[in-house]
Amino acid sequence: MAKGQVENVPDDGLTTKERRERPITAVHTGPGKGKSTAAFGLALRGWNQGWSIGVFQFVKSAKWRIGEQSVLERLGQLHDETGEGGPVEWHKMGSGWSWSRKAGTEDDHAAAAAEGWGEIKRRLAAQTHDLYVLDEFTYPVKWGWIDVDDVVDALVNRPGRQHVVLTGRDADPKLIEIATLVTEMTKVKHPFDDGQKGQRGIEW
Amino acid sequence: MAKGQVENVPDDGLTTKERRERPITAVHTGPGKGKSTAAFGLALRGWNQGWSIGVFQFVKSAKWRIGEQSVLERLGQLHDETGEGGPVEWHKMGSGWSWSRKAGTEDDHAAAAAEGWGEIKRRLAAQTHDLYVLDEFTYPVKWGWIDVDDVVDALVNRPGRQHVVLTGRDADPKLIEIATLVTEMTKVKHPFDDGQKGQRGIEW
Numbered sequence: 331m332a333k334g335q336v337e338n339v340p341d342d343g344l345t346t347k348e349r350r351e352r353p354i355t356a357v358h359t360g361p362g363k364g365k366s367t368a369a370f371g372l373a374l375r376g377w378n379q380g381w382s383i384g385v386f387q388f389v390k391s392a393k394w395r396i397g398e399q400s401v402l403e404r405l406g407q408l409h410d411e412t413g414e415g416g417p418v419e420w421h422k423m424g425s426g427w428s429w430s431r432k433a434g435t436e437d438d439h440a441a442a443a444a445e446g447w448g449e450i451k452r453r454l455a456a457q458t459h460d461l462y463v464l465d466e467f468t469y470p471v472k473w474g475w476i477d478v479d480d481v482v483d484a485l486v487n488r489p490g491r492q493h494v495v496l497t498g499r500d501a502d503p504k505l506i507e508i509a510t511l512v513t514e515m516t517k518v519k520h521p522f523d524d525g526q527k528g529q530r531g532i533e534w
Numbered sequence: 535m536a537k538g539q540v541e542n543v544p545d546d547g548l549t550t551k552e553r554r555e556r557p558i559t560a561v562h563t564g565p566g567k568g569k570s571t572a573a574f575g576l577a578l579r580g581w582n583q584g585w586s587i588g589v590f591q592f593v594k595s596a597k598w599r600i601g602e603q604s605v606l607e608r609l610g611q612l613h614d615e616t617g618e619g620g621p622v623e624w625h626k627m628g629s630g631w632s633w634s635r636k637a638g639t640e641d642d643h644a645a646a647a648a649e650g651w652g653e654i655k656r657r658l659a660a661q662t663h664d665l666y667v668l669d670e671f672t673y674p675v676k677w678g679w680i681d682v683d684d685v686v687d688a689l690v691n692r693p694g695r696q697h698v699v700l701t702g703r704d705a706d707p708k709l710i711e712i713a714t715l716v717t718e719m720t721k722v723k724h725p726f727d728d729g730q731k732g733q734r735g736i737e738w
Contacts, residue, residue: 364562364568368572371578397583512723514722
């Protein structure tokens, strides 16, 4: 949370302002908690800056609704009503496909994920949002449903100043390579280890 | 984000419901980003559940205002106006003391931190909030401004079902010991390494 001191100034031909304004490509990975929660926290900050926020969830059932979705959609509505903050769109990829691959067939899930990614690419090209949260995006990449080289190309060559945050375990090394900010969340201790089930407000 | 399967059921004499409803004591520590952001994300979820949220920031200048504060306070106001969500209080400990200990004297900072902790203890005893975020709390503990044994005692013996999230680097082992959920955020790659300064909407 520190405002941050630069440790060394690179010889990249950019001015400080240009360097400061480079868009962020963040990856939240690792087995610990907080990957998505921290990404939605960035969305909160972005909303407060008046940014257009696009959340694309590659997880769970389309019926699943987490607290962040309710709140961010409410904030988007507030924007539409009062002009405060920025607009918010929250999309769930596919209809009811699950990261656990229990529902539907695998082909359905793969097609839905690829279709979702196609839409994100179109939006990046059109500069639709200021911040994109691609939640649990590492899984369809890991499973080969979305081509990692295509993702790298679209992210590296995206126009303008669009920030992108990717979350999920086991991020592909190619995504780590092009990211400007990578944080690994490590599980040190978890109540599920101790026989405690998830609870409303904490887990979702 | 998974709803979670319990790996083993402990022989602790509690029913599943009792175990499920044990309050969470979470610690977000480590040198990586996302410790506070993930904690504020939990506050967002809690608000959505109608919980009373108390944020106590042990950091930075009292003048410093992060996006999360604006948004959570706006949500608290929405609660007061429309009954949606829960009430929100956001407190900064002391008046202008800084985690970098640059402003004021160290004695002032220590006294302000101890006073802030005293207020939190009173609220825990009175069951004022459903969720407490003690942001950057590990630092005043590390510096001896707040007695860790007193914190352990107050947290372990707090009444009712009050959730507490502590954030900051170098969490005291005694805090790790009593926590039910500990996540370590590890820095893998950071734009500051590469000469990029913090930017609005991402860093604050």
